[in-house]
Amino acid sequence: MNNAILFEDVFDVQKRDPDGKKFDKVSRYVLKSDLYEFEVTVDINIDIFPLQVGEKVSLCLARTIHKDGTAETGKYDKTFPGFKQTETLLDSYDYAMHGKVFKYGDNSSGGATKLEIYFSFGGLLMKLVGNPDKLNVIQVDSPVYLLIRRL
Secondary structure, three states: OOOOEEEEEEEEEEEEOOOOOOOOOEEEEEEEEOOOOOEEEEEEEOOOOOOOOOOEEEEEEEOOOEOOOOOOOOOOOOOOOOOOOOOEHHHHOOEEEEEEEEEEEEOOOOOOOOEEEEEEEOOEEEEEEEOHHHHOOOOOOOEEEEEEEEO
């Protein structure tokens, strides 16, 4: 894992809109991973990136889209990325959102300690539940990129 990537795992799409459809162009998906036994609940714009139950996806959380881990400047750069011909993490994924970590929670069900981390991507929400040891690099109020690709 390079220093741009905070978290990465392969997930199975388990459910679509488990609580019913709320919006026309957005669906809420429940994803589960085998490797680290994480669960993700994420809102995705289905006009851009529809998923099917049973599909496998790679999900990545990154602090920056620069492959070398260079921090974002927060300023507009008219030469980035197309004009510089710079390859970024975006080139390796099908769907991306930029947002912020806004809340931590405790989910200690069944005796196992699990951490819940909540993200907002311009109103589209995500909850990541899993082992705190694997998630300790993710901090509240930090910016984050969500990157997803089909496998």
